[in-house]
Amino acid sequence: TQLLEQSPQFLSIQEGENLTVYCNSSSVFSSLQWYRQEPGEGPVLLVTVVTGGEVKKLKRLTFQFGDARKDSSLHITAAQTGDTGLYLCAGFPSGTYKYIFGTGTRLKVLA
Amino acid sequence: DVKVTQSSRYLVKRTGEKVFLECVQDMDHENMFWYRQDPGLGLRLIYFSYDVKMKEKGDIPEGYSVSREKKERFSLILESASTNQTSMYLCASSSWTSGGTDTQYFGPGTRLTVL
Numbered sequence: 001t002q003l004l005e006q007s008p009q010f011l012s013i014q015e016g017e018n019l020t021v022y023c024n025s026s027s028v029f030s031s032l033q034w035y036r037q038e039p040g041e042g043p044v045l046l047v048t049v050v051t052g053g054e055v056k057k058l059k060r061l062t063f064q065f066g067d068a069r070k071d072s073s074l075h076i077t078a079a080q081t082g083d084t085g086l087y088l089c090a091g092f093p094s095g096t097y098k099y100i101f102g103t104g105t106r107l108k109v110l111a
Numbered sequence: 112d113v114k115v116t117q118s119s120r121y122l123v124k125r126t127g128e129k130v131f132l133e134c135v136q137d138m139d140h141e142n143m144f145w146y147r148q149d150p151g152l153g154l155r156l157i158y159f160s161y162d163v164k165m166k167e168k169g170d171i172p173e174g175y176s177v178s179r180e181k182k183e184r185f186s187l188i189l190e191s192a193s194t195n196q197t198s199m200y201l202c203a204s205s206s207w208t209s210g211g212t213d214t215q216y217f218g219p220g221t222r223l224t225v226l
Binding site: 031033040041042043044045048088090092099101102103104 | 115153154201203205213214215216217218219220222
């Protein structure tokens with residue numbers, strides 16, 4: 001079974017703190033995507049990383065794809081209450097047509 | 112912008128009822144998906160479709176069926192609703208892109224409660 005394990009599962013931090021969320025697999029991925037899902041809504045795409053070692057920035061969010069394309073991380077600088085939500089990584093394991101989602105990280109940023 | 116709409120945001124049904132969840136996308140996407148999302152279990156794929164009149168079972172198809180008569184519409188059917196089908200149901204669509212990347216565009220979800 002190809003899995004995308006995310007850690008931590010839950011995270012509660014104060015506004016202004018930094019945090020990192022991890023997405024790990026034993027499989028190689030041709031690309032990985034990160035979504036954020038706010039309460040009562042569907043997930044919304046944040047970014048796609050394609051190349052091993054790639055780093056992408058989206059304002060205060062920094063995404064990195066591992067050199068071996070088996071893992072990814074999301075770093076948030078100076079978290080804000082608007083960052084609260086469920087963060088999901090997802091992608092196609094190489095050689096498959098099955099799109100899989102990570103186990104999710106539920107982030108709560110307190111004012 | 113891609114828009115995926117779902118027929119209801121909230122739905123309450125009784126055990127044994129037949130339930131229809133409708134999903135419509137407006138971007139001419141080939142692929143459509145139905146997921147359910149439960150606390151601690153993440154997103155689980157129920158059924159998907161890569162073309163009109165085509166359907167494939169996902170990871171948890173038992174108790175569900177689907178219909179795709181038109182490209183833009185993908186329906187999920189609960190033939191006889193049961194309490195263990197109480198969940199958030201999410202529809203998504205996507206289009207094949209070169210390079211193997213794939214973005215799924217989600218609807219807002221339908222929170223179904225079966226009493």
